[in-house]
Amino acid sequence: MMQRQIFLFFRRHKFFFILLVFIPALFLFKKLDMDFAELQYCPICYGNDFCPPILNGSVKLTRFSSWSFIQLFNSKNVFFATYGQKKVVLKKLGHNFEIRNARENICTTVFKKEKGCNVRESLKVLLNEYYGDVVETFPSLGLRSADIFQCPSQRLVKAILENYVNQLTDLDERSITGMLNFIAVSLVNQEPLLLQMFPASKGWPFPEYYGSCGLLSAVSDEGIPLLRFVNKPWHFRAELVLQILHLADRMSNTDGWSLYATDMTIDNLSVDPNGKVKFIDLENIIVVDRYELTNRRPAKWLRLAESVYDECDSNCLSFSTEDLCSHLNADHNFYAVCRSLLSSYAYRGAGPHGLLHGIPKEVEAKWKLKHWLRECQKPSIKRGRLKAKSQLITALEEIHRAP
Structure with missing residues (x-):
């Protein structure tokens, strides 16, 4: 009789006992x-x-x-x-x-x-x-x-x-x-x-x-994902954006190389314990040998390769590999930053200016950041994106130095 009761108990509660055995196994430490x-x-x-x-x-x-x-x-x-x-x-x-x-x-x-x-x-x-x-x-x-x-x-x-x-x-x-x-x-x-x-x-x-x-x-x-900083105080975010623009500048022309990020999303950047922004996912980067280009000199190689703004409902970043490979200079990295990080495409729920949302009125009145952000995304004149990125860097540097 006792054996039958025990059997029926286990039968009725078998799922519980399976979990009792299975769950601890899930939490075993992997070596x-x-x-x-x-x-x-x-x-x-x-x-x-x-x-x-x-x-x-x-x-x-x-x-x-x-x-x-x-x-x-x-x-x-x-x-x-x-x-x-x-x-x-x-x-x-x-x-x-x-x-x-x-x-x-x-x-x-x-x-x-x-x-x-x-x-x-x-x-x-x-x-x-x-x-x-x-x-x-x-x-x-x-x-x-x-x-x-x-x-x-x-x-x-x-x-x-x-x-x-x-x-x-x-x-x-x-x-x-x-x-x-x-x-x-x-x-x-x-x-x-x-x-x-x-x-x-x-x-x-x-x-x-x-x-x-x-x-x-x-x-x-390299620390904390950049996404975790989107609601920090504006001046703190502005300093991070300044670093990102300098990062894009360095990648565009350093030591005879140009590195173009074709997947510049907020998930691919982080902030280290010293507050430095790092690019942490390098799977989608095109490398241009500037010395090789100087030797080959393809047609129109000295003209600036200007990225064309592409309207879409997601973070789509258009680029031409052929153009990047055949031009000594390109504005692609600044297009990537302004479109993918400083616009409504930056992250889910982002405002029009992405990481720079909530620009203080006194800052906007002096530096016209909204105008230059629009120009950086979709220039209205030739070489307009390079002018816009220079204006943004100048403004953010001055803001960062201000007491």
Whole structure:
């Protein structure tokens, strides 16, 4: 009789007992190990230079990133961690299906083999066709779809490859592995390539790149998302906008390069603990080699490439890759800032001036910011956007200096 009662009790409350067993499992802490980094896919992975701190326990998951059940819903594959005293972000650089497609398509995309291949041997064969010269081999790798390689530049290709191989000709086995890491990154997400080419240590407003382990890329945690600041006092927001305009200026022309952000959304910017604005998602950036352009001198290359305002119901940012690649100067980054951050397209519920909403009357009376914001978005005259950005920078600098 007692056994039957116990049986009936469990039967009636079986859902409760299932939850009792299942829920604690959801909150188990995930461990950083070879499986988490998916090292089994190497050499079709991002590299192994950051594996020691990940595998020896120096890097520890924090916040919700360490909970098993959170990872079921973490479609962006972004995890927060600590590395000693540093806060870091671990990225798989894409959705699971994007990474899987890159692995599955590497033989057809790069080595033109339909039914799979030995990637290491296939790369050696391809290199031999070009006498072991990595730079000469590059055009045959099928990697031109990445934004970073849209504009021709042998100087850029050589500089990036040097981060992955010990030598550019007659590659040893270690460099063959590095070359396969480079191919894997190029097929999934160009961000590590850009972070190494344009490092934070040289003043670029990007996260610091620590390295990669398997299918994990490690970068510095650059603080709080910009979206969290949209309701801060106006003068505080104005200082952030001034930084963003300077950021756009630097990216447009520094050290012989122009970097054009084709996805300048509020989600791709953050504010670090020192109040500095950083661009944290570099997947969609077109790189122009200004020296290469000076040598090639395509038709009308000295004319300013002016972005055309496009009216739409969402944050659509129109651009011409051909124009950006063939002109020494372009106003694209300022168009991106003014349209995507300083207009009603900035974020859900944004007002006409986005991050600069609520301009004080005395500020507007003196500086006419609303006029220059409109001109920056949709210029009424030739080169009007450059004039508008200069006026905005001048005004915001004066406002920032004012007591």
